[in-house]
Amino acid sequence: MKNILTILILFIGAQCALAQQDTTVYFKKHQPVPTIEEADFQVIVKKKNEKSSTMSELILLNGDWKLVVNRTIKVKDKNSYIVKYENKSFRRNFTKIPGGYQVEDYNYKRKLWRKGIATNLFPLLKHGQWMTYTDGILTGIDSYQLGVLTKSYITDGEKHFWPSNSYANADTLAQNKDHPSDLPTDLAEFVEYPKTCSKKGIGGCVLILFAVSEQGDPSDIHIFRGVEPNLNQAAAKAVQKCKGWKPAIKNGKPVKVYMIAPINFKLK
Template identity: 30%
Template sequence: MRLYLHILLLLLSVSLSQLHAQAPVYKPFDVDSVATPIGGQAMLETFLAANLQKPFMAKVANVTGKVFLTAVVEPDGHVSDVQVMRGLRSDCDQEALRVMRLFNAWKPATKSGQPVRQLVTYPIMFRANTPIRYENGSLIEEFDAKFTPIANSLWGAKPVYQQHTPIDTLTGLPSGKLTLFEIKESGKLKEVAKVPLARVANAQRQNGELTYQFGHKEPTGDWIGAIYTLREDGSISQRTSSDLMKGPSVSYDKRGMVESTTLPDEAGTTTWQPNGLLLKIETRYEGERKALHQHTQLMAAWDSTGKQLIKEGNGHYRYVSSQESRSDSTRKTTFIEEGDYKDGFKNGQWTGRLADGSYSYIERYDAGEDLGGMATLLGGKTISYKQSMSNPSYNGGQSAMYQFLGQTIRYPIDAQKKNVSGKVYISFVVCTDGSLCDYDVLKGIYPSVDAEALRTVKKMPSWQPGLLRGEPVRVKYNLPVSFQLE
């Protein structure tokens, strides 16, 4: 009997899946209301502007034009069967298909009051780009005396340097040593430097996965140009810029979709939801008030349905995330935080709770100023705190820390002979017990000096740990270690 029921259920499941697969696809004029992007046309165009990446060789040819796509918007709002109706060129066609498949935030068509499948046609526009030179397998760029790209400098700027970078034309990533030349009065090129291509494993895993920094790195430890964070499968997790090349920092998910974009000097960050809708837009706070919970202002935010919750910095917002349960560390549960924003800052009472009841908090803010609160732990124990987040600190304060560094550092003899000086930036994690771990040289100046800075920081005694709502947490800390010759 059980076998018979199992077979019957299996056949029913197959029949239902076949029925769904055979559901008709309607044309726009055959439905009562047509399929539209959630958030309107502007939301889809904003998504495309952030995610469409013109293929490298299409940039070289400065290709412009439209790829016309067709897709089926399913009753649940995602797209399927995306195809090229009229192409532009092969690499642009493939990029258009990739991007269109990522946007899955549609309000489905309806017919007789029911959501139905509908065919949509959409043009993906490839616009003109700044002309680029690609010769003998290398990207050629020119810079003025201040190392500003000639394409971005003031009218009439004279090129002083020329840079040659081998490029993998399929990925657009560098594929060999960067060579920098000085442009002589005669027009001839004098080689100034060669910078090798480096792939360096990151000390800390990203979501449990080993990642690598990839780009051109000088022997001093300084990165030149674009710096990529790659996953083990070679996909890009993040793209940032070195100090010499100011540019946005962009994070990508495993599908290649943009998760967030941060403008240079953290001027502002735009974050996206996995379905392609905007999540929030933050700007950097440049005012005089110092005692703020955060130094950014939340100016706009949306929920998963595309409804805008925060406008011009004001409104009620609800954060929903997945976190480890306090009652069972082997499973995840929903964490909900909510409260009001005023002029871009948290204001009034904010609450947070794990859906399974194993943790909650209530805290208050005054236009961004953190007034503290109380957390309730598993079993009913409560913790009161004066600030929601307290950074880790060296015992005795910064003056004691720099005194320790001064007494412990031994200036390498070879660096003294070569008159090497500057700051080495070391990162480490302050653990919940105050001990230090996961050390890394973020920016070095000379091999022996970098090694000495790392040795010195590793000899530091324990710190006071960082606190989140009264409980110790792991916090990453970046520390500049100065080397100056007297």
């Protein structure tokens, strides 16, 4: 097992990782350092061919290992690879720098999603400051210490910062209904297009900042980036109606977490 842990440390890039044999690595909750003692999280890497591998993440629940997510990693070129899971995918570009990599992730719309520094890529080990983007706009700044999230803020990129430290080391994040939320889709059924805007051909994307309370209710709703007063109000009402959340859990207790949702108003 010591050899397995050594292999993980030697994962210095996607191509290097894909070249390894099947590997299982154990972690202790919230700690990026590989360990077997009291481990409750594991990553299983299985090689399919020279340019493709699968990576499974599992957590220990009531003495049994439960699958959280399966991902497929495919090398595109020497400085990028594609990560696929469920019906989603994103592209990761990386550049070698002293002590690690400069990383940029792009979502399925090919828009910048996040960027920062990582000490290794596969699995990703973040370090230092990371930026998060929504529809190409800076919306979050997080700080990491060798993979452990220490600070998390939602920001408008100017003077406003909303602390979201509840995210740090949370066991589970808030999710809508009984599945990981595809938030724009979940909100869409509650959106009512204002007639005054549709008649005038007014549309756009409203970014809504809100929290999911310890009780699982949407709260603290703010217009993060507005378009037009009537559209802004319609977006806020959609969030208010989107109930049935499972709150985030930290140390066995529900905690309040913040998030940003894009609500698109498009004329048909």
